[in-house]
Structures are given as C-alpha cells and as structure tokens.
Amino acid sequence: MFPPLFFGLDADGADPFALACAKAAQVCDAGLVTYDLGADRLRAAMVFTPEVPLRDAACMLPLCGVGFQNALGALAPPEVAVHLGWSGEIYLNGGRCGAMQLAAATSDAKTIPDWLVVGLSLDLWPPSQDTGLTPDDTALYAEGCGEVEPITLVEAWVRHTLVEINAWIDDGPARLHRNWLAVAQGLDSDLTVGGYDGTFIGIDETLGLLMKTQDGVRLIPLTTLLTEPA
DSSP states (O other), rough: OOTTOEEEEEEETSSSHHHHHHHTTTTTOTTTTEEEEEESSSEEEEEEESOHHHHTTTTHHHHHHHHHHHHHHSSTTTTTTTETTTTEEEETTEEEEEEEEEEESSTTTTHHHHHHEEEEEESSSSSSSSSGSSSTBOOOOOTTTTTTOHHHHHHHHHHHHHHHHHHHHHHHHHHHHHHHHTBBBBSSSEEEEEEEEEEEEOOTOOOOOOETTTTTTEEGGGGGOOOOOO
C-alpha cells in the first residue's frame, strides 16, 4: 500500500518513466507512482508538482535516491551496502545495480516546472549466470536480497521518499545534503560528467556536483541530468 497522497498505476509492460511523464504532461495529480515489475528488472517512477524553481526542485533526484537507499536498507540483509552515484546510479556492494533519471516540464533552472518525474530502474537478476563477464555490475538477487519482493520495495521507496520530502520542506536541504553524502559512491575519485573530466570533491547547497578540474573547481548543476523519456 502506498502512503496517503500517493497512488499506483501498473504500466503493464510499458516504460513507467515515459508513462509518468506523459500523464504529468496531461496534468495528472502529483503523487502518481507508475511501475512495471518484470521478471528481471523493477522499474518505477514518481510524479511531482514542484512549488520551487527547477534549480531547487531537481534535488528530488538525489532525494529519491536517499529514499531508495533507506527503503532497501530496511528490507535487505544488514551486510548489503547501498550507495548512490551523483548521476543517479545505484550500487549494491560496490556493483552497479540500477539507476534513477529525471525529467521536467522545463529545462529553465529559474522556472517553476509544471511537473517533475523521477524514474527508477533496478536489475533483479544479472543478464548472465557468468557474472565474471560484468564484474562492475550486479543485481538485487545476486547480492543476497532474495527475500525482497519488488512491489514491497516500490512501496517502501515511496514511503521513505515521503519522509525525506517532509524533512526537506521543513528543514531545507541540510539534512538531504548530509544524508546523501553519507552514501555517496565515487567521492574523491575521477569521473566524467557533462563532457568534463575531473575529481568528484563534493556537492554544493543545491546538491550540484563540485568537480576539481585542471582549470579549477567546476559546479555541475543537477539540471544537467534532465533527460527525455524514450
């Protein structure tokens, strides 16, 4: 069961992210959760109607990531480590297991978007039994989470995300900033984002990425991650 103000829609094999974006563009209510529980992959998306400019509302991507980390942390065995990449990646025990993505009604950082959607994709089973072929990738059930039911995980994701939203509304971004950094993957390592190469040294108050490059410290805003549904 979803918490109050959230309601589910089974995508029935379609892409939940694309479906959520289409429904949002048709002016559906905030709180719509679309999902598709495939045999090998869990996909879901949440619709938001922000009341702040996109530059601030884009923090729903890392916020939903923290919500997912808390949800799976509560359901999985205690030895399973869940970490988050700045671009939306989800890691289990160091292996990439899934990702989140972000779409909005506008790409103008100063504009309040009519809608914003965060999508989730999580591999349940590896594509091959020979996991040595893809040592950097993993899947939920390959990491000892066989007791975690997909629909239960989606419901928990929504509940824990709602807790983080309420905290963000009441207290501002400080808690989110702290909680996300606590589970960040790749801090102090080299990466390429938005066509720039550098070292990931932290995040700013809007959770934009701070990258140390040869030319100095560069800020890459979360709005760089906006994507279009397929």
